[in-house]
Amino acid sequence: MRVNRIEELARAAETYPLLADLPPEHLPKLLEIAEERWFEENEIIFPEGARSERLFLIASGRIALETMAGGQRIVIQTLGAGDTMGWSALTETTTTHFQARALTRVQTIAFDGVALRVAFKENHNLGFEIMKRLLALVTERLDHTRMQLIDMYGKRAAKRS
Amino acid sequence: MGTPFGMELTGDASGTKGIPVGALRRMGVPTLGQLINALRQRGYQVIGPVLRDGAISYGPIGNLADLPAGWTSEENPASYRLKRRSDDALFGYATGPKSMKDFLHVSEIHTFTVDRTDGPFRILPNSEAPPRYAFLGVRGCDIAAMFVQDRVLLGGMPADPFYENRRRNCLIIAVHCTEPANTCFCTSMGTGPRARDFDLALTEFVDSDSHHFLVEVGSEAGAELLEQLPVEMASAEMAGRSQTLTERARRAMTRQLDKDRAARLLQENFDSPQWDRVAEKCLACGNCTMVCPTCFCVTFEDSSDITGTHVERWRKWDSCFSLAFSYIHGGSVRSSTKSRYRQWLTHKLSSWVDQFGSSGCVGCGRCITWCPVGIDLTEEVKAIQATSPAE
Amino acid sequence: MSLADPMCPLLVRISEVVRETHDTCTLTTVAANGERLPSFLPGQFSMVSEFGTGEIPISISGDAEMPDQLVYTIRSVGKVSDALIRHKPGDYIGLRGSFGTAWPVKAARGQDLLLVAGGIGLAPLRPVISHIARHRNDYGRFLLLYGARTPKDLLFRKQLRAWGKLHDAQVHITVDGADSKWRGHVGVVTRLFDFAALRPERTIAMTCGPEIMMHFAIRALRARNVVNDRIFLSMERNMKCAVGFCGHCQMGPLFICKDGPVFAYSQVDRWLERHHEL
Helix, strand or coil, rough: CCCHHHHHHCCCHCCCCCCCCCHHHHHHHHHHHHHEEEEECCCCCCCCCCCCCEEEEEEEECCEEEECCEEEEEEEEEEEECCEHHHHCCCCCCCCCCCCEECCCEEEEEEEHHHHHHHHCCCCHHHHHHHHHHHHHHHHHHHHHHHHHHCCCCCCCCCCC | CCCCCCCCCCCCCHHHHCCCCCCCCEEEEHHHHHHHHHHHCCCCCCEEEEEEEEEEEEEEEHHHHHCCCCCCEEEECCCCEEEEECCCCCCCCCCCCCCCCHHHHEEEEEEEEECCCCCCCEEEECCCCCCCEEEEEEEEHHHHHHHHHHHHHHCCCCCCHHHHCCCCCEEEEECCCCCCCCCCHHHHHHCCCCCCCCCCEEEEEEECCCEEEEECCCCHHHHHHCCCCCCCEHHHHHHHHHHHHHHHHHHHHCCCCCHHHHHHHHHCCCCCHHHHHHHHCCCCCHHHHHHHHCCEEEEEEEEECCCCCEEEEEEEECCCCCCCEEEEEEEEEECCCHHHHHHHHHHHHHHHHHHCCCHHHHHHHHHHHHHCCCCHHHHHHHHHHHEEECC | CCCCCCCCEEEEEEEEEEEEEEEEEEEEEEEEECCCCCCCCCCCCEEECCCCCCEEEEEEECCCCCCCEEEEECCCCHHHHHHCCCCCCCCCEEEEEEECCCCCCCCCCCCCEEEEHHHHHHHHHHHHHHHHHHHHCCCCCCCEEEEEEEEHCCCCHHHHHHHCCCCEEEEEEECCCEECCCEEEEECHHHHHHCCCHHHHHEEEEECCCHHHHHHHHHHHHHCCCCCHEEEEECCCCCCCCCCCCCCCECCCCEEEHCCCCHHHHHHHHCCCCCCCC
């Protein structure tokens, strides 16, 4: 049952930028590590500052990345279907940078970070393919974050009366 | 001619009894005094060259004695000096800091008043009786500049009513330029040294035994004016001498600007390193825009009494060299001196052509003379050309 | 000789003030002395006078089919706008015109409409949405992507909900930052394109907001195969006269006041792509 659901998701791999156009020979290894995980509305998927354990692909639902600022919990970014989350699981000895909270019921495909790192070490081609896509995603996310940092609607940066 | 852009002259040159349009006459100096009188009697305020603030400027003229007899100016980049001439020429100078712009597109004008002293708000437009100007002694470049401003201020919908009111009634008595300044380049821009589109045009001859003028009649209004004055037929020799003098002036001008090439060049060289170099010198003071006879930018300011019951809005000249000029909340669009100089020069020589069908420069050289650091736009264009990848 | 001065404003009375956010109000104005108000097309602007302080360009944010009033949504960003939003109903201000070019509302009939708005940039697009709401059957799919700084900065909140309920319409909202009470999207407005099922060959896109936001929005549109002729934007510059003779609002050979403020991207791409403080 578990395997069937994962395979079904794997057939939709194209909908995840992290897996799009991945050479097909790599999929079985990823499916071996993948597990389906559900989170209920408001459930903390991972807390801020915890050991990073899993990389998630969001299949459905919405997630808020949160942190504490000025004594209150603020939302940095929201993520949805197709997005990748928990990159720090791919780097050794790091912790999560934000808290991830389910805004709705959320379906994910989760990959154990240690298992992924071992798989990448054994098969550099697989590691390269995934890391290459991840870099593109990180770049895009960084671009978006920079745009947020511009504070373009703020009074200093905005240019529209 | 006194006719604003877009309004055709109607009327028949043969309608005036004695002197046809195109005629040439000889006129002595005292007759010029009578001409000034005749203009004043017809209700014109005569504007001509006057010595003021250490320069030959344009200002109200009451009689011959107001003209700067025996004075000239020496102009170089960042330098203007009055000098005594060896003769008593009345128009023996090139350009001063003022132009017809100072009178037709005035530097400050009250546009309307809002009054609520009696309770309700009332908006009272400025319903001035505009002055009627007769310009005496203006040059080909000045007249060309006025036509450039016509296209900006009268060519659109709506027209600028304050400019139109002044422009529609003015009379032009030009003087052909025979001694250009070192900063002049009107030949490059096709605006001089011979004046065009005048009511009357004078060529001044100062000889040891005689001081007189050749008068060319450019319009019926000019002919009609001349008929009242004691003028004589002009000799062919005088006409030839006038041509010789302006031809000599044409050859005396060393500064050059290829206007068609400049228009293309500036479109293609927003990235020229020359913009950085000129920005190191430019003080962004805006002098060039103030003395330029075509620069037309204005801003608006409100002033009110302390109770706020009487408010006036004023229109004032503005300059694209100020940081505030392009301000929108969050900052100025053109925040660097480099971008502001580039805007001025590119607009003047290039995008002006796209907007109004002619260059915004008439080659009068005022911006070179009055720039405190002597930036010379003809040299800037050459420097950009030298570094242009397309050249 | 007395010519009508195009710089002389019309006196109008403020009939209603709606506080939209902490720094933004919507003023409804009506003729003060029985004169007729100028008509307008969606996207046009007026010069709004606070007597004694000055005059600023403000896009008209009302319904073009309500000729007895002119509506302005004004954000306090300077001394004139700050004075304007402090008015109460019954106060008087001055107006000049409806000026400039309009959104291609007529030309877009039969097309899908995608509106991308940022911050106060939703105000100049509101007349388009009012038009679509009135003539819903004349248009295809309607999509509004709207970004603001925080949830508190969202304009026209009630209307946003109503617009989302129009037939075949989607309204997606995102903010740059929020506290954890906010259930909507957090992130830049371009991320909302992920939710927009675009048919590029039959879409007319209109964008209005900070120039940097429009720049990113246009990049996202082009990445989704919407061509430059189908992308329209509204530019802002320091307009003083609004009729092309004060010189302030130039960008290259364009006068934003009379050649714009609304442009097809194909008209302005060569100027905007330069990033040259033009």
